[in-house]
Amino acid sequence: MGVNDVEEAVATAFREEWGQVVATLIRVTGDWDLAEECAQDAFAQALDRWRRDGVPRRPGAWLTTTARHRALDVLRREAAGTRKLREVAMSVRDEGPRDPDEDGGVEDDRLRLIFTCCHPALPVEARVALTLRTLAGLTTPEIARAFLVPEATMAQRLVRAKRKIRNAGIPCRVPPAHLLPERTTGVLAVVYLLFNEGYAATSGTDLVRTDLCAEALRLARLLARLMPDEPEVLGLLALLLLHDSRRGTRVDATGALVTLEDQDRRAWDRAAIEEGAALVETALRRGRPGPYQIQAAIAACHTTAPTAGETDWADIAALYADLARHVPSAVVRLNRAVAVGMAAGPGQGLALVAELEKTGELDGYHLLPATRADLLRRMGRTAEAARAYDEALELVENAAERRFLERRLRECRPVE
Template identity: 50%
Template sequence: MSQDHRAEDLLRELAPQVLAVLVRRYGQFDQCEDATQEALLAAALRWRAEGIPENPRGWLITVAVRRLLDQIRSELSRRRREQQLAAATPQAELLGGPADADPGTDRDDSLALLFLCCHPALSAPSQIALTLRAVGGLSTAQIAAAFLVPEATMAQRISRAKQSIRAAGMSFEAPTGPKRAERVGVVLHVLYLIFNEGYTASGGPDLTAPALSDEAIRLTRWLRRLLPDDPEVAGLLALMLLTDARRAARTRPDGSLVPLAEQDRSRWDRERIAEGVELVGGALRQGRVGPYQLQAAIAAVHDEAEDVTATDWPQILGLYDLLERIAPNPMVTLNRAVAVAMVRGPAAGLELLATLESDNRMARHHRLLATRAHLLELADRRAEAAADYRAAARRATSLPERRHLTVRAARLDA
């Protein structure tokens, strides 16, 4: 690995630790985040020319604290705040000493930072943007590019999130007891949303946004290091790995979508599959089964089948039955309907799908129409299937998905 790549990886790893130190000591999330970003930029420039310092974490904290003090000094109305902050800062740290050299001392702070970025009071888009910026270390431009929005729009989203934190006085603490489990659930959901947007982009010309799925996997690995005994964290990481393992086979050279049943399984990433299977197996053995573990187990059954005809659909249906009992939602029912169709026939699957037509969350969703079209096709009801494929294509926001659905309809019309 080159020196530049090593430095880049190190900065991504240290960014949340440095920000966590500043926020714990001084509050003011928005100012601390700005100071941390300035320190990261300074490191990217200095380390390339001078090499990585012996204590990179201490170097970053020292520079970030100095930048924070500079911000406060520039605001004359905050002179009193400056004096309090300067008094609270050890002199050795201002001189570049090895303060906070041991990364292990900030394990809880790093987790608290992630909890803060995923605070339930923030909207989902704000949670995602702030997590990618403050914890992931991505620039505003990188996040904007991944979500196909102007940089100014993403900057406003991040700014509003930081303002909400300041206005609400959100606590920088890792909650305990039942609240901790609830907040971990919110964090997992945010990481899951980031991964899903990367795996199937909601808009634009490309099916995937690999930068987002890669970042979601990296952050979930990091969360697993912080919470090694949480089976749902392991389950989510397994789900991401088992799903992302198929990435290379999901598109043709022209970028068109290849459905699971038609994918070249020799192109699947077997190392990721093996890691995912091991992770979900270990999580399930703990006996605290959760929805991410069950979704990962379903993905594992698909990934371990040598070809589509070898897929163990009865096992998948059993897993979906359990998933719907512990975490019912329309998407689970939608996917379960496919498993029902594969085990009991398309008519049974269509009957289950019909229960979703009155659900406002799904009634006009393109995935409901696309799934119904698929089951109608299995039932040899070609004209109805083609009509649903066309309707689904009109509602799809992803261009590759829209093209795929249109092609399916055209084949049935031929």
């Protein structure tokens, strides 16, 4: 097998198996740093061993076993690790079924890991960041960009969160049913951000990371089975399904970004749209609307419209206003500005963008000048739009988005 083939196989295994490998090691060792270190070592070994022996039939099992053996070696050298060494050694020999009552009836190490990360003793930001780092394998810079904070700040949050779990003896398990509600917000935020990073990667050459989208959907379905009467859980699953239904049309054959209005609606996943729309209705009938249900309703407005021109932008603008009452964030207000611009004219949307810019809350966020540029372009003010696109290009980090903005910029500049 060629070097490139092995590197691709290891990269694929990382995307698909990292979370499972780390989650299993955390469960059996209780040491978060050791788990990540041994997982990284296993992937490094795979580059050499798979080139020599070929890619194993079950890469995830090979990586988990290799990482676990590495943990045994580390613990053997540490006298303090004697008890944990016995536990890890036993887990290597016996991976039989555990008591379902211990974990809320859920047999999934990754779901256990999410609930551990989302323990109420941790700050909400740390819960989400720690899970994205440990479960999804996102780097600290990627997570920092998702939260719009400096990398050093995010690194400190991760260190403090791991220390808190270790010092407080927080167990790696799904809590019993009566404790689920206190962790629901954090868990849903983790799954949502995991999907977002897959749906619109903050950096890299590809706009979409299919593996992260698939993992978020898998976890959302598990949560819906675990908490079928919680409307926000259903709302989140609906939201992910509706967004994912368009995933295959968001870039063209060359990898260039395709805007929502230009996407081929015939190629959207109708089954996912029907399932998502039905879940939205089911959730809203519970009479407890929340942020994920409202966002799912917005997504349903887009995906159920027969054509882009028939989109009910007035309804979407109203839904964003409702969402802003639940989530008073600058990003929500920016999205509402877009909807208002489409419903009532770009001038009104531009006025809302100007108000946002005065607050400074979205300084450094490339979609702020990109939105201003698009509204100016729609108004025919191409010279101003070009300057705004230049500003957005200085901030964007994803290559696919960069190419899109460059194309728009060329459209706004006169041919010399």
